[in-house]
Amino acid sequence: MVEKVGDGRLVSRSLTDPEMQRLVASVRSEPKWEPMLVTIKRERVRVYSGARMVIRLGLGLGPVRAVRILTAAA
Numbered sequence: 001m002v003e004k005v006g007d008g009r010l011v012s013r014s015l016t017d018p019e020m021q022r023l024v025a026s027v028r029s030e031p032k033w034e035p036m037l038v039t040i041k042r043e044r045v046r047v048y049s050g051a052r053m054v055i056r057l058g059l060g061l062g063p064v065r066a067v068r069i070l071t072a073a074a
Contacts, residue, residue, distance in 0.1 A: 001072045
């Protein structure tokens with residue numbers, strides 16, 4: 001669902017995936033078990049959650065797609 005609504009710009013991955021654990025741990029020392037948006041640009045990893053994730057999704061995909069993704073993930 002996330003991939004379809006995100007129009008190819010997003011990939012849904014589990015936090016149990018070892019690669020995702022490594023990426024998140026490289027940015028956060030004690031990551032919480034919560035929905036996150038992980039971005040990688042020019043080898044720089046950023047992790048967004050909560051309100052910052054919502055804002056980032058809205059800016060990147062537009063408000064309609066962001067709401068569709070957030071409601072589908074809930």
